[in-house]
Amino acid sequence: xxxxxxxxxxxxxxxxxxxxxxxxxxxxxxxxxxxxxxxxxxxxxxxxxxxxxxxxxxxxxxxxxxxxxxxxxxxxxxxxxxxxxxxxxxxxxxxxxxxxxxxxxxxxxxxxxxxxxxxxxxxxxxxxxxxxxxxxxxxxxxxxxxxxxxxxxxxxxxxxxxxxxxxxxxxxxxxxxxxxxxxxxxxxxxxxxxxxxxxxxxxxxxxxxxxxxxxxxxxxxxxxxxxxxxxxxxxxxxxxxxxxxxxxxxxxxxxxxxxxxxxxxxxxxxxxxxxxxxxxxxxxxxxxxxxxxxxxxxxxxxxxxxxxxxxxxxxxxxxxxxxxxxxxxxxxxxxxxxxxx
Amino acid sequence: xxxxxxxxxxxxxxxxxxxxxxxxxxxxxxxxxxxxxxxxxxxxxxxxxxxxxxxxxxxxxxxxxxxxxxxxxxxxxxxxxxxxxxxxxxxxxxxxxxxxxxxxxxxxxxxxxxxxxxxxxxxxxxxxxxxxxxxxxxxxxxxxxxxxxxxxxxxxxxxxxxxxxxxxxxxxxxxxxxxxxxxxxxxxxxxxxxxxxxxxxxxxxxxxxxxxxxxxxxxxxxxxxxxxxxxxxxxxxxxxxxxxxxxxxxxxxxxxxxxxxxxxxxxxxxxxxxxxxxxxxxxxxxxxxxxxxxxxxx
Numbered sequence: 001x002x003x004x005x006x007x008x009x010x011x012x013x014x015x016x017x018x019x020x021x022x023x024x025x026x027x028x029x030x031x032x033x034x035x036x037x038x039x040x041x042x043x044x045x046x047x048x049x050x051x052x053x054x055x056x057x058x059x060x061x062x063x064x065x066x067x068x069x070x071x072x073x074x075x076x077x078x079x080x081x082x083x084x085x086x087x088x089x090x091x092x093x094x095x096x097x098x099x100x101x102x103x104x105x106x107x108x109x110x111x112x113x114x115x116x117x118x119x120x121x122x123x124x125x126x127x128x129x130x131x132x133x134x135x136x137x138x139x140x141x142x143x144x145x146x147x148x149x150x151x152x153x154x155x156x157x158x159x160x161x162x163x164x165x166x167x168x169x170x171x172x173x174x175x176x177x178x179x180x181x182x183x184x185x186x187x188x189x190x191x192x193x194x195x196x197x198x199x200x201x202x203x204x205x206x207x208x209x210x211x212x213x214x215x216x217x218x219x220x221x222x223x224x225x226x227x228x229x230x231x232x233x234x235x236x237x238x239x240x241x242x243x244x245x246x247x248x249x250x251x252x253x254x255x256x257x258x259x260x261x262x263x264x265x266x267x268x269x270x271x272x273x274x275x276x277x278x279x280x281x282x283x284x285x286x287x288x289x290x291x292x293x294x295x296x297x298x299x300x301x302x303x304x305x306x307x308x309x310x311x312x313x314x315x316x317x318x319x320x321x322x323x324x325x326x327x328x329x330x331x332x333x334x335x336x337x338x339x340x341x
Numbered sequence: 342x343x344x345x346x347x348x349x350x351x352x353x354x355x356x357x358x359x360x361x362x363x364x365x366x367x368x369x370x371x372x373x374x375x376x377x378x379x380x381x382x383x384x385x386x387x388x389x390x391x392x393x394x395x396x397x398x399x400x401x402x403x404x405x406x407x408x409x410x411x412x413x414x415x416x417x418x419x420x421x422x423x424x425x426x427x428x429x430x431x432x433x434x435x436x437x438x439x440x441x442x443x444x445x446x447x448x449x450x451x452x453x454x455x456x457x458x459x460x461x462x463x464x465x466x467x468x469x470x471x472x473x474x475x476x477x478x479x480x481x482x483x484x485x486x487x488x489x490x491x492x493x494x495x496x497x498x499x500x501x502x503x504x505x506x507x508x509x510x511x512x513x514x515x516x517x518x519x520x521x522x523x524x525x526x527x528x529x530x531x532x533x534x535x536x537x538x539x540x541x542x543x544x545x546x547x548x549x550x551x552x553x554x555x556x557x558x559x560x561x562x563x564x565x566x567x568x569x570x571x572x573x574x575x576x577x578x579x580x581x582x583x584x585x586x587x588x589x590x591x592x593x594x595x596x597x598x599x600x601x602x603x604x605x606x607x608x609x610x611x612x613x614x615x616x617x618x619x620x621x622x623x624x625x626x627x628x629x630x631x632x633x634x635x636x637x638x639x
């Protein structure tokens with residue numbers, strides 16, 4: 001019991017660090033994904049903006065949703081939200097706490113993707129190359145090009161091999177300008193995110209500490225209660241199954257003896273434990289019949305106590321009527337309720 | 342249980358080393374980030390200064406805030422600062438000690454970034470290439486002011502067609518890098534000297550107060566951790582009792598299938614002690630509120 005308590009405490013106190021670990025792994029995976037991704041600007045006037053902004057914004061959305069999917073607590077939140085009130089009131093503060101902590105962790109990988117994308121510069125270069133200020137950086141008075149054609153030329157800036165507007169504006173100048181803007185945006189984004197995180201973390205103790213302690217306690221409680229309930233049900237199911245199967249074998253053994261008119265073979269007195277475990281089945285034919293019967297005709301989910309007539313029809317939980325009055329003390333208990341305690 | 346207690350004690354006594362480890366990791370991360378960052382000076386007259394100084398100062402601010410966020414003690418300090426007085430007096434020396442230790446640790450990564458930036462030199466070359474006196478360099482002395490500004494702005498870009506292989510460009514670049522590295526090494530020397538003096542001279546001033554502040558700040562940290570562990574344990578037992586009660590209330594139907602033994606009571610007394618008589622939601626809420634508003638006297 002002590003060992004179990006120790007392990008449970010360790011896991012519980014480390015559930016937060018486990019979730020933080022997953023969050024860190026996703027952030028690293030997002031940076032790795034970006035470096036593995038082969039960015040390929042289309043270098044066409046309207047496609048550039050769509051492609052560039054798409055690469056900047058769509059993967060973060062996917063990573064955000066993935067962050068929720070990988071979080072174990074999402075199903076817990078959904079259960080708590082949708083359960084009928086019953087005898088236990090619902091506390092919206094607890095739901096808000098659970099949602100906020102999940103959302104904060106899920107935001108990290110998308111923020112890393114956006115920062116890395118902006119600091120690298122390729123997306124912004126691709127998306128906004130047609131908006132470069134040609135008047136200040138190049139020769140706006142280049143003859144013979146209509147605005148549409150200028151846009152076409154500028155759209156090829158990210159593709160150095162096919163760029164033919166060197167007289168209009170030098171490729172390196174435009175790329176440096178766009179990358180400078182992109183990196184400035186990137187660092188501002190990073191600063192903004194860290195400032196927000198800092199404010200969220202440091203303002204909480206100043207204002208809502210008591211409510212926070214309450215919400216945290218009850219959200220942990222809901223999680224533990226769910227796990228313990230699952231364990232209790234598993235133990236219950238094990239006991240149920242054990243008795244069910246035991247009664248099946250006993251029933252088979254009795255039937256077979258009756259059918260074959262064999263006198264019940266008495267196990268030698270000194271066989272003890274092993275003989276009891278044989279459950280009355282001691283030859284191949286009987287075993288085969290037992291196995292066939294188990295496959296073709298499983299017993300109902302209804303355990304009858306040996307001292308009582310098995311008069312309850314159907315299977316499953318018999319909620320109807322009062323159980324017959326139990327005979328006192330000599331009733332044989334045929335299973336034990338196992339508990340971790 | 343003993344082993345668990347030992348492991349926990351190890352972690353508690355080493356919360357300082359955990360924080361030092363985080364601080365070191367953040368410093369390494371800052372160096373790595375600088376190495377991975379593709380510095381790209383715009384080489385345009387007004388943009389250079391903004392870009393260069395921005396790269397030198399904005400990431401350190403972000404790293405400083407990261408250092409504060411990742412440090413557990415900052416939360417402890419804020420809670421201690423904002424809590425209502427209740428039965429326990431507040432000691433401003435403890436809060437000051439916590440604040441200064443948090444700030445010192447958070448300043449390491451930004452300082453590392455600034456020093457690496459200065460020693461590398463690219464930022465300063467980018468920011469101040471337009472501010473160099475053109476008279477000192479032969480190639481720029483004879484051009485018109487506007488042209489000079491344009492040319493000087495292009496100095497950080499080695500591959501620019503105008504200034505490729507221009508010896509004056511290399512001269513300006515070397516000159517600025519020399520200044521940058523001198524500044525970097527000087528700052529490093531000053532900081533290390535200051536840290537050395539601070540560590541050596543600290544025992545001469547208020548050592549007793551310092552020991553007290555350190556002890557009580559450790560105490561607050563440990564108390565916080567143990568409170569959280571106790572809450573976890575309590576919630577586990579609370580949940581267990583709740584579920585058993587639930588199963589008990591289904592006992593009539595379960596009895597029909599007769600596979601439940603009456604609950605043995607041998608473990609119950611130990612757990613009653615641990616539950617400390619707190620067995621419903623209102624009592625737990627009251628307990629948490631009382632803990633915040635009126636901490637017990639020391």
